[in-house]
Amino acid sequence: MTGAISDLLLRQFSGFLSSRIGLHFPRERWPDMLRGLERAAPELGLAGAGACMQWLLASPRNRRQVEILASHLTVGETYFYREPAVFSALEDEVLPALIAARRAAGRLQLRIWSAGCCTGEEPYSVAVLLSRLIPDLEQWNITLLATDINPHFLAKAMRGDYREWSFRGAPAWFREGYFAPSGAGNYALAPQVRRLASFDYLNLVDDVYPALDNNTNAMDIVLCRNVLMYFEADAMRAVLDKFRRALTDDGWLVVSPTEANATMFSGFVPVSFRDAFLYRKGETPAALHPAMPAMQMMPAEAYALPAWARIAVPPAPTLADRDTQQAAAPAAATPLPRAQSTESVAACAETYRQALACYTQGDYAMAADVLAAAAPGDVPGLVLAARACANQGKLDEACRWCEAAVAADKFNPGLRYLLASVLAEQGQGAAAAAALKQALYLDQDFALAHFALGNLYRRLGQGATAARHFANARELLAAHPPGEPLPDAEGLTAGRLLDIIDSGESIS
Template sequence: MKQKIPEQLLNRFSDLISEKLGLCYAKDRWHHLIRHIRLAANDFGYGDVEMFLQRLLSAPLTQNDVSLLANHLTVGETYFFRHKNSFEALEKSILNDLITARKGKDQRLRIWVAGCATGEEPYSIAILIDKLIRDIRDWDITILATDINQNFLKKASEGLYRKWSFRGTPKWIINKYFKLTHENKYAISPQIKEMVVFSPLNLKEDAYPSILNNTNAMDIIFCRNVFIYFNDALIREILHKFYRSLVENGWLVVSPVEGLQCRIHEFLPVNCFGETFYKKEIAAKCYDPVNRYVDEVVYPMRKREDVYGQVFDEAARLQNVSHKKADEVLPERKQDTDEKTLTLYEKALKAFERGLYKEATDILLKLYSSMPDDRKESQVKRDAIMYLLAKSYANEGKIEDALEWCNNAIKTDKLQPNYYYLRATILHEQKNIDGAIASLKQVLYLDPNFVLAHYALGNFAQEQQKLNESSKHYENALMLLKNHKPEDVLPESEGITAGRLKEIIRIYSKCNTHPVSLRCHPSF
């Protein structure tokens, strides 16, 4: 007979997984939870389920515990071209417009699929992009696909599927992009496979946006059929982080049933050919503060004011949000008191933290040009402005501008290790690996205790198959991490804790064959 689990224990366990994985199991779904706990107990090597739960509840969970639990408790239901109408609307509206606008100028696209399960969704997006862009080799396309369940990610990176994954997928797509194997599976074509990078990321706990895990400057974020497992507070938190991960005018795509939450957040709902997508707009921050739903804008969009004028004014009044553009806010003549400089710098910082990168760069550029060269005693140094400008540009996806301002900051103050570290991440983004390594060495020259630089050098050495060198760097990083409490957020990490980095290094330093990068979450 199966052992009965005490209710009080289940209560505490369901709180724990909500805290660590974000997953909410209401009482009416406890029978599922119990089934999964039994399987997990087995995997963890426990015959007695109660003892297993007691052990999980008695000490902080390790990253390994979280991973194993995620492998058992998450649901990976997915298939190619799921929500077909959404894909059709995307093709006609957002993707078409983005590609047209960037063709011949800035040929790049950055897409993040958060909660990608076994890969059908990101590969569908890659197929759609392949269909839309003829000279795809001349484009810089990033499709980052993340999930908390590492078993799903392994399966995704194999790219082998059974017929069930193709419910409703047009035949021509299967014929063009898949090859039937002798095990009766469908292998995705190598050219589509290489367009997608799979990486583990826990939406509840991990840091984003971050240049470190490549979750910044996204044009579109897909997060479909994931929110259904989370509570409202977590959804709001995630939505806010997604907002910051997007470039201005970037888009969030959720599943049709999940749209309501986005309407009471900072996003602007836009009806594109019958489907609703959510746009990051500066003015969209003036969402209705008392949670009244704002009507959708219809695509192609009319001028925002036509549709929203009144709602925005009311929202602005209630929220005390200023609609003035940066240059209206800024003084007409130079106001060179420290206080004003500081206020503007703080304003830029606030805009940066809210994900309003364009607003932040506008303010910083004005501020920078209004500061006389000889202002040595200012509370805000010129190089601090340049550094924030570089970070802001990087989050806007303007990598060349980011590098220019980062170099300017370094020229102004050559002794700041974090400036060189930022330069390394930007150079890596530009695929200049030698430059990135040289910059990381400069970081360590200035501050031998800079953990993330050791970690990053370890990753590069591993990528270049210099395994002794990489172990040495990882050991250094682990040794330095001993000086931190697990919950300490590491400097320059944009939110990554010491405990998390320790686990990441432990896991990935063992798998020498995986291509790893400067990013905190190496790809599979």
């Protein structure tokens, strides 16, 4: 099938797929790639795989093209309770320990991410586990984020309606207890369980994460099963490094047994259960939570990886910045220490640089500790402290730092947007909306604030209001070059945000 197409074109296009989507098609899989392209070509308005490759390589790519390619080059095959041993480990060991720890700390919050969720069977399987394990679930702030690159999969997942074939790996009680017949041989998931999951478009290779903006920070568990096998080695390392950053310090990564590869999992410790093993963030067995004595540790090999993704944060403070800003300390029942008035600007900048170095390496705890010890009074330090705490899941502390930053620079809309992001993550939708409206009062052309308000109102079921804010954001973004990074967006570009808005509206 490859005879009529040159090896050069095939190599170039397989390289494009690797760099843009992360999909790995070595020479022996070129026939699979061509079959997928033949299926994709009519959707792209092209005649055949060769024309499809030449056009995509020669023209600027957009989100829709990437989605079409991904939908034809990956297999959307999944079912409920796939790999039952993994779900047994989650139900019997991992989730009970996390739930007990949160109760003991008085912080009823869990954050779980199904990355590459396909048509939703995986996140909904987790949602059922949560409903079984947490009797007072309505009192908890649960984030169950499900993302995929294929909007058709996401649209089906949001409907929560499945045929018999999706239950082939599930125990009998699963369908009987949580689904009802919906006609034509389908079964609909109970609304109270379906509402636990939220679905969004995300490209694991191209997009920026962890980030407050797409809710991918401070995860307790990341599930990414039967996805990494599509990636070539460099893309897999980069994705795993970003997952490590997205997890809390004792967070869990769940991959398929066929994808487990010790050489790729630097920064994770493999933990063996009865018939499965998962990865826990950490370098040594000592990092394990003491609440799980039944686990058997497997030998872990350490492999140093370079820092890969650099998350945008404010630049280090200068003397001019210092002269124009007033010192501010977070207001709270237990106030954080104030900066000493005798601290020199040079020392403040050096502290910031040290904290930023920790932050960019994914060591958010050390970054927060460095800043807390110095008690920054300047806005860049306060913002960095807020982001470092948020990325650890310490939302109360993050909120205090945000409020201190707002107090130090009351007319900065970006600071109110950051505060709104933290409030939304805390489940305080009304307070988040108020902060976003304040940001728009200060800058009515703040596209990110319109986008965030659109998301808030969409989750509240206020579709017309959400659509108005999305339309405002789209109009503002159209005035910017697609590749232009947006302020306060951690590297997100105008074109990418437009893609996200279009994807969100197409699956809602």
